[in-house]
Structures are given as C-alpha cells and as structure tokens.
Amino acid sequence: MTGRAKATGRVWAHVGQTFVEREYDVVILGAGRMGAACALFLRRLAPGLRLLLAERGGLPNEEGATILAPGVWTGLDVPPGREREAVWDRSQLERELNDVQFQPRSLLDFYAAEGEGRVPTADLLAHFPDLADVVDPHALPFARVDEDAATYRPGSVALACGQGAVRAGADLLLNTHAALIPGGVCLERLTVTNTHEVVTHETHEVRAGVVIVALGAEGPHAAEHDLGAHTGHGRAYRQSPRLNVPTTDATPTLRAGGLTLRPQNGGFTLVPPIHHRDPHGYVPVGGRLTGVPVGVRRETLEDLIGLMDALPALATGALEVGRSLADVPGAWVALPGGRADTPPTHEEVAPGVHLLLGGPLADTLGMAVAYDLAARVAGVEGRPWER
Template sequence: MTTPTPGRVWAHVGQPFTPGSDPQPAYDVLILGAGRMGSALALALTERAPHLKTLLIEEGGLPNEDGATILAPGVWTLAHLPAAQHDAARWTLNRLRTLLGDDLQARPYLTLHAEPAPGTQPTRDLLAAHPQSLALLDPGAFPHATAHEAHTYRPGTLAQVAAQTAIRRGTDLLLNTRATPHPGGRVTLDRLTVTNTHAIVTHETHTLHAPLVILATGAHAPTQAEHHLGLHTRHARAYRQTPHLGAPSTPDAPVLHAHGLTLRPQHGAYTLIPTIHHRDPHGYTPQGGHLTGVPTGLRRETLEDLVGLMDALPTLATSDLHLGRSLADIPGAWLALPHGHPDATPTHQRLDDHTHLLLGGPHADTLGLWTADALAREIAGGRGQ
C-alpha cells in the first residue's frame, strides 16, 4: 500500500498560502470549521474517498471547540437516545476508542427519579461507593435511579486527533482564516493576523472554488447559509452556559442527571449542563438573571431551573455554585439545534448543488462521529455532488 503524502498546514500569515492555480479547482472539498464535526468529516473522507483533495479551514487554531464543549467533558451515553439510534451510537463509541485510546474513560451515569420506573434501583445502593456524590442530593427527593453505561472524553482532544490524523493522510489545513461561502461553490478566505494593538485584521484575501463546500461551523452554520447563500433552513441555535459547581468529585464519580440538569465530574469538581428549553430568536443577546434581587451571570432560564432544584440538590443552595457577576464569568457558547429542536440528533443536509450543512448539537458527544461518517459515505458514493 502506498503511504499517503501528508497534507500541508498553514498556521499563520507568514506562511504563503499556495493552494494551486486556476482554471482547475485546487480542492474537491472545502470544509469550513475544524471543530470535532468538521475534523471528523475530514478524517472520514480520507477513508471513504481518499481520491478527493480536501482543505479544512478554521478561523482560530486547533483544537477549536466552543467553551461549552472545550471546558465541559463530552459524555457518550445511550441514556437519552431511542433504541433505533443505539447502533449508530455504538459505532461512535468504537470510533472514539480507536481515536482517543486511554483518553476515553468509562464512568457511571445515573438518572435520578422521584418515582420508581422499570429498571430503576435504590439511589442509595447505586451511590453506596460514592459518598461524596450522595451528599450532593436529598435521597428522599430522588430515591430511585437508573444506571447507564457512559464514557467521558474531551471534545477538543477529539477534534485535534481527528484533524491531525486527516493531515497525515493528505488533508490540507488552513488556520486563522475566516471563510465566507458564496453560491456556486465559491469561498472567500480572509487570512487573519493580530496588530501591535491586539486588533484582529485581514492580512490577505483569497477566493477558492470547489465542487463541494461543507458548512461545519457549528451554531453559526445555519446563519451562514441564510446570509451568504440565501438558503433558509429549519435549524436554529441556543446559548448554553455551563456553570461551575465547586462540590468535590472523585476520579470515578458518576455523572448525575436530574430533571434535565446534568452534573459532570471534572477536575475534582463539577460542570453543570442545564436543560435547553427552546431556540433563541435571531438577534438575541444572552442576558444574566437575578437571585433575590442581586444580578448574577446566569441566564434567567438557567437560574430558575437551578433554584427549582435546590431542595432536591441542596448543594446548589451553597456557595459551591458559581453564579458569576456577569455573563462573562460563566462559561458558555452557542449550540446548534438541528431542526430547531433541543432534542434533535446530529444531522447533515444538502443545501444546493455545491453545499452541505453538517451539524452536531446536544447529542454530538454520542452521535457526532457517526453523522460525519454518514456524510462522507454519501460524498464517496457521488450523491453529495
């Protein structure tokens, strides 16, 4: 077997960008966005369609995952998926094992219940080996729990490993470049640099044409499709914060899920993943809330949810909960909502003859790699062109 020639990497404007010359397109596929979805697609294309020349373009550096995922651990679990999606999730788990190795860690996952249901067990029994976790909640409020298989990992690490592997197999990577799609497979590239006063400016501009352009820019992708391509989609986005809970956690502490709130152990404490109730309207600017009249950095919806759980999870009513004085104090990021729904799974969609949309969303931890591979299979089969 012939060893593939590694791809080129342009990390800064000091490296002249030389993609090729017209009239032939320099690339078959342009992937806009090197988060885990875009990087996973680039890697999958090296396997499914190695004959295609691919350029992966990222506005920042590697790994690029917004604050909601680079700070909070990713959790693979079947807990919230219908049975029809379990095979795809299992495929994703095997892929995660291959890419991440020991960085993928098995961890218990407990869904807490106020009433018994099929498959539940006493919460005290399931948490007998985790007294610190048991101390977080009122066992009387959640006397029952369901145990699920789960694995945690860093989404940023996944993006980096997938991109680096794709590069070794021939994918080119262009960093610190803002990419703007246009109709007809045309993409404008603004290579960015930083001035002495720390202002980000465009150093040079290039225009590329390609048969296929993939919008993998996360929550920004649907807006790009509408503003730059004139194509409306059903997809949406929401701003999700991940507050910090300073209660102690152990390396083997379980992930806890109660009434939509997930407590993910991380760095000896917890990251809180709140419920996403709805899409945020276009033009919405996230705002904090008030607790007993005092401004906090938490969004009003998130604050109301946490206040409603304080009796059942007494730790939320202590100083361990970091409320922040402004929105900037609480990690958060825009999250894509495929089909505009908080419970929708990752998806890919053909927008026109040249453009596809690739979205992760709330279930990207469990199904993202499968969805990226599904798009790669479609492209390899010629249906994506």
C-alpha cells in the first residue's frame, strides 16, 4: 500500500481526536528512543511507506526505561568490531538531533588492581579535587580514562526523533495500548475516568505489512504472548538512587564495581550494574539497611554496601534510599539475549514482525541498531558507518 510521501504526519494525543485509519505499510509499537529513532530513519529511507508510531503514554513516555537510562556515551562499552557504529551513533546524538544536550564529559573507571591502560587514581584526583570525598584512592588505586565520553538525555532523543518522524510524514498515536494480531495490530485507545482509572475507550484493528515491536522490556513478552514466539530475551528491574554530592559541568562520570555515578542536576544519579535477568513474575521489593526498610531493592542495596569503603560518600546521608520503591525511581530494562552485556539488537520473530531491543548498551549503539532495522525494512543496502 505504498503511496506518495506526506509533508507532515498526523498526531492523535487523546480519544477526543477521531482515529479511523485501518491500514499502514509499517506500524512501530513503542516511541521510546529505539522505536522513535527507527521511525525517523524509516521515513528518511522510504518516505513512500505509510507509517504509524504508536505509544502507550506520551512523547516521551515518562514511565519508560528511556527516561531513566544513564545517557552515557563511552568507547569503553563498545564490543570489538562495533567501533564504527558507535562513532556514527555519537555523530547522530551530537550533531544531527536537536535539544539532546550532548555534553562531552570524561569518564573515570576505577579498579582495585593494576591493568593495561590504567593510571594511578591519585594522579587523576589531583585534577578533580571535588572527588576527594567520593573516591578512596587506596581502595581503588587505578583507573581507566575515556576522555571522549559524553552525557546526554535519552528522553530528549525519543522526543527529537518522534517529532522528526512526524515532520517527515509519520503518523503518531499516543495513549494507546497495542497487541499483536495476525496481519497487524489491535490498538486500544486509553482514557482516564473521573475516578482516575485508566480504561479502554475504543478498540481498532489495523492491518500492517510490517510491525516493529519496540516496547522495551515488554517487547519479548508481547512477541511470546501474542504470537507464541520464543525469543530468549530477558529483562531486569533497575533503580536509580540519588547521591547528593555536589557536581559541576566539569565533574566526570565515575564507574566502580559496575556502578555508574552520572553527574546530573547538581549531584550524582547512581546506575547500578545488572547481574542477571529477573525471573518471570518477579515483583521488585525494597531491602533493609540496619534493620530499617528502604526503597532500594535488595540486590542494589548489597552492591551499594559493598562499595561503601571504596566510595565513602555512599556511607553518608548523601545517599537517598527512600522508604519504599515509590521513593526511588526504577524501570524495567530489556536484556537482549538475556544478558546485560549484549548490544542492542533486532530480529524477525515472525513473518513481517521485528523485535527491536535497546538494553543497557543502547546509550552507545542504540541509534545505529535502529537505523539498521529501518534500512532492512526499507530494502536499503549498505550502512553509513561502512562507507
């Protein structure tokens, strides 16, 4: 059902706007940074295709993992052989997208033992005196430095790509739950009642030649539940506690023991490591600190306690642990291949249905993988980073 390209797409933000479309060439489910980027690239590569981008929340969805992603681009995260993709990914974030606030910021990765490429921590702290109370150079005497690292806001990537896709002709349907059905999708437009309940206002079945499932951690479950396809992917619940130690625009991003301390809003946002996938049916609960219930899940709390000697600031009142899970922001994160160290990926899980996953390494490779899928759907040979 290919037609001529439109100048600007349509946006349905609430149920008061009538939606009557019944067929698209491509439907993308999920307007996080992966889905929105794929929509933008697909409109550029194949402007003749009719494209719908559907999202359960708004743009960006403030409850999704995109908002809580670290937003740290670093060459230290790039798997061997993917360096050119990562450089191209950075070029998109730094120069091609508006309002992403891409900020060059060094990254210091600390270690307890000497190794290749590592320098003495004491020498580094001489250049960053504000970190003297954060890092113990005796416990972590060595570090790797990525001077080309940078920070940015992944939520702004979703917003910029989504808006760009609409300007390029994609349609955008917000506040809509989607399910996969044979030959297309079932769309449930959501509204809020006077008692603040979210209910389905109307349901539409839309035919689509291609469906791209970019629902983040919910994507594999949607493919398995709706299509009966086995994917082998997983998910984990990751929280982002706060460390209220003063930071500036010159403060580097820190890493130790897998924990990332990302300077943000005058302090550090803590991004804990993901050790394993959470089992099906797992419901995150808070842990206990000296017998007192806190809002940080037990696994994360154990990591923080284990690093308190190396990062003394974690053992002070600067660490916000909350009283319940609601006090500490968290979100489900997709784990491509069920592992935290697997790069973003896409795969065709059924004829015409593609699963697009970002995961923990999406900060560095997400845009390139979204482009790769868009090029495949558009039938475009070659990739810009290969030239």
